[in-house]
Amino acid sequence: MTNNNIDKNEKNKNKKNAKVGEKFSPTLLHFIRRKWFDIWRGNPPGPVLLLFGLFVALIMSIPIIYVVWRSMFAGVDRWMRLLDERIPQLLWNTFSLTAAVTVCAVIIGVSLAWLVVRTDVPGRKLWQWLLALPLVIPPYVGAVTYIIIFGPSGWARDFWRDTPWLVNVFGDYPINIYTFWGVFFVLTMFTYPYVFLIASASLRKMNRNYEEVARSQGMTTLQVFWKVNLPFLRPAIGAGAILISLYVLSDFGAIAMLRYVTFTAAIYFQRAGFDTASATVLSLVLILLTVVILWIEARTRKKNKYYQTTNTYKKPDILPLGKWKPLILFYVIIVFFLSVVLPILVLVYWSIIGIGMGALDERFFGFAWNSLKVSGFAALLCMILAMPIIYLKSRYPSIISSAIDRLSYAGYALPGVIVALGFVFIFNNHIPMLYNTFYMVALAFVVRFLPQAMQAGEASLSLVSPRIDEAARSLGYPPWKVMIKVIIPSILPGVLAGGALVFVSSIKELPATLMLRPPGFDTLAVRIYFEASEAFYHLAAPPALLIILVSCIPLRYLLKKY
Amino acid sequence: MKKVLKLFVFMMVAFGLLIAAGCGDNSSADESNPNNNETGNNNSENNDAEVELGGELIVYSSRNENFVEPLLQKFEDETGIEVRALHGADPLQLEEEAGNVQADIFISNDLGALGYLHNQGLVEGSNPEGIESIPAEFRADDNAYFAISARSRGFIYNKDMITEEEMPKSIEDLFDPKWAEVENGYAITRGGNGGMLGNVSALRYEWGDERTAEWVEAIRENAAGIFQGHGDIRRAVGAGEHTFGLVNNYYFHQQLLDEDNNVGFIYLDQEEDQMGVIANAAGVGLVTGAPNEANALAFLEWVLKPENQVVFVGESLELLINSEYGAEYPPEVEPYIVDFHDLKVQDMPIKELGNYFEGTKELIENSGLDLELR
Numbered sequence: 001m002t003n004n005n006i007d008k009n010e011k012n013k014n015k016k017n018a019k020v021g022e023k024f025s026p027t028l029l030h031f032i033r034r035k036w037f038d039i040w041r042g043n044p045p046g047p048v049l050l051l052f053g054l055f056v057a058l059i060m061s062i063p064i065i066y067v068v069w070r071s072m073f074a075g076v077d078r079w080m081r082l083l084d085e086r087i088p089q090l091l092w093n094t095f096s097l098t099a100a101v102t103v104c105a106v107i108i109g110v111s112l113a114w115l116v117v118r119t120d121v122p123g124r125k126l127w128q129w130l131l132a133l134p135l136v137i138p139p140y141v142g143a144v145t146y147i148i149i150f151g152p153s154g155w156a157r158d159f160w161r162d163t164p165w166l167v168n169v170f171g172d173y174p175i176n177i178y179t180f181w182g183v184f185f186v187l188t189m190f191t192y193p194y195v196f197l198i199a200s201a202s203l204r205k206m207n208r209n210y211e212e213v214a215r216s217q218g219m220t221t222l223q224v225f226w227k228v229n230l231p232f233l234r235p236a237i238g239a240g241a242i243l244i245s246l247y248v249l250s251d252f253g254a255i256a257m258l259r260y261v262t263f264t265a266a267i268y269f270q271r272a273g274f275d276t277a278s279a280t281v282l283s284l285v286l287i288l289l290t291v292v293i294l295w296i297e298a299r300t301r302k303k304n305k306y307y308q309t310t311n312t313y314k315k316p317d318i319l320p321l322g323k324w325k326p327l328i329l330f331y332v333i334i335v336f337f338l339s340v341v342l343p344i345l346v347l348v349y350w351s352i353i354g355i356g357m358g359a360l361d362e363r364f365f366g367f368a369w370n371s372l373k374v375s376g377f378a379a380l381l382c383m384i385l386a387m388p389i390i391y392l393k394s395r396y397p398s399i400i401s402s403a404i405d406r407l408s409y410a411g412y413a414l415p416g417v418i419v420a421l422g423f424v425f426i427f428n429n430h431i432p433m434l435y436n437t438f439y440m441v442a443l444a445f446v447v448r449f450l451p452q453a454m455q456a457g458e459a460s461l462s463l464v465s466p467r468i469d470e471a472a473r474s475l476g477y478p479p480w481k482v483m484i485k486v487i488i489p490s491i492l493p494g495v496l497a498g499g500a501l502v503f504v505s506s507i508k509e510l511p512a513t514l515m516l517r518p519p520g521f522d523t524l525a526v527r528i529y530f531e532a533s534e535a536f537y538h539l540a541a542p543p544a545l546l547i548i549l550v551s552c553i554p555l556r557y558l559l560k561k562y
Numbered sequence: 563m564k565k566v567l568k569l570f571v572f573m574m575v576a577f578g579l580l581i582a583a584g585c586g587d588n589s590s591a592d593e594s595n596p597n598n599n600e601t602g603n604n605n606s607e608n609n610d611a612e613v614e615l616g617g618e619l620i621v622y623s624s625r626n627e628n629f630v631e632p633l634l635q636k637f638e639d640e641t642g643i644e645v646r647a648l649h650g651a652d653p654l655q656l657e658e659e660a661g662n663v664q665a666d667i668f669i670s671n672d673l674g675a676l677g678y679l680h681n682q683g684l685v686e687g688s689n690p691e692g693i694e695s696i697p698a699e700f701r702a703d704d705n706a707y708f709a710i711s712a713r714s715r716g717f718i719y720n721k722d723m724i725t726e727e728e729m730p731k732s733i734e735d736l737f738d739p740k741w742a743e744v745e746n747g748y749a750i751t752r753g754g755n756g757g758m759l760g761n762v763s764a765l766r767y768e769w770g771d772e773r774t775a776e777w778v779e780a781i782r783e784n785a786a787g788i789f790q791g792h793g794d795i796r797r798a799v800g801a802g803e804h805t806f807g808l809v810n811n812y813y814f815h816q817q818l819l820d821e822d823n824n825v826g827f828i829y830l831d832q833e834e835d836q837m838g839v840i841a842n843a844a845g846v847g848l849v850t851g852a853p854n855e856a857n858a859l860a861f862l863e864w865v866l867k868p869e870n871q872v873v874f875v876g877e878s879l880e881l882l883i884n885s886e887y888g889a890e891y892p893p894e895v896e897p898y899i900v901d902f903h904d905l906k907v908q909d910m911p912i913k914e915l916g917n918y919f920e921g922t923k924e925l926i927e928n929s930g931l932d933l934e935l936r
Contacts (some may be wrong), residue, residue, distance in 0.1 A: 153801040163813065212751060259789075259935040266933050273754045273923070273932060274654030424658075432662040517665070519620050520646030530627065530650075534793055 071280035109195025134552035140253025195240030208321035247401025250415030350541030356476030375506035378445035411447035416512035460494025622651035666858035672756035676707035677916015685847035692866035709843035711880035719806035747786020749807035753931030763918035815879035
């Protein structure tokens, strides 16, 4: 209906133009219009919706463009010096850590997923979600707990020192957590759930027929795993590995606390010393690294296509472990203990001490309120901004809408330090009104986490038939009104889940908050970082526990998503 | 799931309302600010000091938060001016914000940083009441910044691991790689640390750039631990994680209050022919174009009062430049206090530090010590 109206208007215009003979010839106009319709496959969105989408995409990508742009003006000298001395070392640090953590997390994640989905490990249903729990513990909190336990003045050291035979046999306390291996261990323990969740989902969907064929050819269980299961898991492993390597590239908190220096940490320290030009140069290298990883992922995904036929689907059978059962159970328990039980115990212990010493004072609630305020605002904004983008993408597929979609992922894939760096430039120089306000922090969260809200919304929107939109359109609503009146009410649960995800990610976020927080506006995450670096564990533990509790809110959704 | 969602919706709605209310507050505060400034300016014109102060004061501080917070709290309690502090600020942030000034007061634990800001015109002179109490060598000629507490560099060492006789006694000793061999080695801070910057500036004054660069290279090579801050070092040395560490003397005082308090301190280069101990000071500067200038001036006069100079030292256990005001130290620390005037101090005027600030940053950056952590 509206389309028809537009058509008529256009036709009228054309007639007029033809009569008056203005600068634009009717043929040219016609050509542009034809092209425009071609791009949208004959179904262009209304201008309101389109402009809104473009506006969001612009906000999302500006910080990164700005950083890249600024790095071009860092000067040849600085570039040469950094390329010469700093970048090789940083590349090695970053690359070795990313590779090691990714490989190990994939091994742990896939093995655990296979064990709890496909074998008769005792309590397998329970383990399926218990083993995903490390997701709620931010790695920097995990790092603090491991420093408390295994640090040079930690509990393990005290125990070692007070146990004569250990000292006699092995000499002095041997563990140094402030090394590559410390960082590696902590990051692995708190990132493997990404692979675990994705791999368990694929394993559950796997069809038994293929395995039966393999078995009928005389393959053993191990051979079946390598030749049948593993190839089927490759997309899942790839997706999980990408998530983990992007995480390692972007992590600041755990890495800085364990005194390791990767690109992200180097950018932060350069910026903290206000050598902004060098920070932008390092950022550019890190952006390239991220792009390379994404490119590798896109390539492998294209090459390997696996199809599961659904019509003859049979539920996979569960393998008996037999004599291996105790050993396997021990493995599952030890991973769970190291990644969930131990950190939580440490935090509870110090929280009790802290609360006894009055850690839950006015200041604490002030910080909690700040966290709530900025994260809640970011979640609200994300829910509002995600809507037009996902609506455009699903109902008006075209180059333009997928470009908008891609741009929205820019801040998500990149580390928070880079987004923050861009924000400082832009706000300080061009939007001084908002500079040093909490809106700036909230906007940075939006740029970082909007895709989480988009993914959640998309999942719901794919369940709503386009027929419903068409019905609404035929009754005379423009596209944006259809979205508000018809679509939003029906996808609200998905949107709210997306908001919850953004809320939790924002409350955990550390580097951008550190770099952008206005004076007198510390959040819980910032406090954990400062108190822990001053070794005031009794003050660091209560906010850490609070963050973990809040993170449990969207856990059910997360588990269902995979 | 539905219930959770409903709860969440409710929370979000409640929250949206709160935010709206919060925003309202903010904007009204913003609106009232210019008024404050105007009245503030009028006040200073009329020389009327006895006017009710209000509004807020933005403080950027590069000093340890735990030392500054009680001071700011006391100011807030006594004047009713709301203090918003950014701890861990870098002096260069003021430079970046020169076109969009945010801060009113800059508190620094490195007089070099304040001197640098002064050279750049980012702190401005004033004439607060009580400024005469600060000796001329500890304040800028136009009083744009002044120091309140002083510290000197030296080695904190663990008495279980090394004796005073065995310890190095000069900053030059660190050229010698043999100190890497002591049990668990020694510790220094990252090059970006204010104390380290001052230290390197002083060495450049004394030795010139080339030898200083060698020294930085030597400690970077030989140090077993490179930490973010001095607090980490004192704790590490106290716990025996390193034999000794290069810190400011007040970190030694702090460690005496800790559980692992079997530590000693070496004031460096005290012999006749040596350079003397490297000193630095912590102080306050008035930011040029401060948005809440009246409050900033009130803060300067307030902090110059003898009792508040004592509070400025506070938990840091530094030495008060005006030691006669009687900074109080806990009984565990009292016997170890060495009055600043009793030390042989390097002859570089502390105010000179500001002229070395930029070059020192560059030298440290070239050495790579600014990013190193271990």
